[in-house]
Amino acid sequence: DAGVTQSPTHLIKTRGQQVTLRCSPKSGHDTVSWYQQALGQGPQFIFQYYEEEERQRGNFPDRFSGHQFPNYSSELNVNALLLGDSALYLCASSLEHSGANVLTFGAGSRLTVL
Amino acid sequence: GIQVEQSPPDLILQEGANSTLRCNFSDSVNNLQWFHQNPWGQLINLFYIPSGTKQNGRLSATTVATERYSLLYISSSQTTDSGVYFCAGSFSGGYNKLIFGAGTRLAVHP
Numbered sequence: 501d502a503g504v505t506q507s508p509t510h511l512i513k514t515r516g517q518q519v520t521l522r523c524s525p526k527s528g529h530d531t532v533s534w535y536q537q538a539l540g541q542g543p544q545f546i547f548q549y550y551e552e553e554e555r556q557r558g559n560f561p562d563r564f565s566g567h568q569f570p571n572y573s574s575e576l577n578v579n580a581l582l583l584g585d586s587a588l589y590l591c592a593s594s595l596e597h598s599g600a601n602v603l604t605f606g607a608g609s610r611l612t613v614l
Numbered sequence: 615g616i617q618v619e620q621s622p623p624d625l626i627l628q629e630g631a632n633s634t635l636r637c638n639f640s641d642s643v644n645n646l647q648w649f650h651q652n653p654w655g656q657l658i659n660l661f662y663i664p665s666g667t668k669q670n671g672r673l674s675a676t677t678v679a680t681e682r683y684s685l686l687y688i689s690s691s692q693t694t695d696s697g698v699y700f701c702a703g704s705f706s707g708g709y710n711k712l713i714f715g716a717g718t719r720l721a722v723h724p
Contacts, residue, residue, distance in 0.1 A: 533710070542618075542700055542714030543657070556710045588655055600664075601645045601710060605657035 502527055504606035506591050512612045513581050521576040521609045525593030532574040533603065534566060535590040543590055549574050550596055578611075586613045616641055616705045620715035627691050627722045635686040635718045637701035645712065646677050646703040648686050653697060660686070660699075691722045 505524045513519050525532050531550045535543035545558035549568035568574045572593075578585055588610050592603040617640040627633055637648075648660040661668050661675040663684065668675055672691075677684040684701055698719050702712040 531710075533712075542702075542716050543712075545711045545713070548710045550710075556708065558711060590657065592657075600662055601704060601712070602647065602659065602662045603712065604659060605649075607654070607656050610655070 504591055504593050504604055506589075506606035506609050508609055509607065510610045510612075512614060514614050515581055515583060517581050517613075518577065518579045519581060519611060521578075521589050521591075521611075523574045523576070523591030523593075523606060525572050525574070525591075526604045529593035529595050529604070530572050531594045531596050532568055532572065533592045533594070534574070534576045535592065536560075537588040537590055537608070539587070546576070581613045583613050586611060616713055618701060618703065618713050618715040620699075620701060620718050622718060623716065624719045625721070627720065629691060629693060629722055629724050631691050631722075632687070632689045633691060633720070635688070635699050635701075635720075637684045637686075637715055639682050639684075639703055639705075641682070641705050643679065643682065643703035643705060644709060646679075646684055646701065647712070648675055648684070649700045649702065650695075651698040651700065651717070657700070664703075688720075691720075693722050693724055696720055696722050 533548040534546040537543040547557040552568045563579045588608045590608045591606045619638045665679045674687045698717040702714040
């Protein structure tokens with residue numbers, strides 16, 4: 501039973517570039533959330549996707565956008581990269597009608613912006 | 615704003631020791647969960663515990679929702695327990711948004 505898979509695992513970009521991160525949820529899950537984790541801090545909520553729509557959003561600028569596909573997989577896009585966007589980006593999946601928002605996390609995509 | 619405070623921030627143990635990690639939250643919490651992040655960055659869900667007590671092997675957790683805190687107990691610690699422990703919960707107006715504490719960094723030495 502595959503867990504949450506994320507790609508790429510590591511990437512390096514320069515300021516001003518754009519990046520796309522991908523996530524496949526755990527089998528049977530239908531909801532995907534994205535978190536940003538800066539070095540030495542706890543993860544911070546970016547947004548959540550359910551039924552291909554952004555359902556809730558954290559305090560992140562519009563440079564952060566996403567998408568969910570009919571097979572429940574998701575992408576996170578970040579435009580006009582800043583040095584401060586360097587972080588571990590975590591994808592988590594869950595099942596909407598399980599009665600609890602229990603998250604399963606992927607291993608993350610580590611983004612370095614130079 | 616909502617605050618999730620974890621203590622202690624750092625903890626060093628000898629293998630075999632027991633420990634208690636604490637999580638305080640500033641408002642009524644839903645979906646309280648404990649996670650372990652290993653040195654490679656993988657977050658593992660340890661417990662979903664909005665209230666009451668649960669046990670899983672050497673780990674157990676207790677949440678007292680009315681007093682706005684949760685505790686994670688680690689008994690007979692092993693070197694593989696090292697890493698960062700996070701608690702996280704959602705609050706009114708943000709059911710789908712988990713707010714994480716800053717974590718407790720645990721190092722278990724042989």
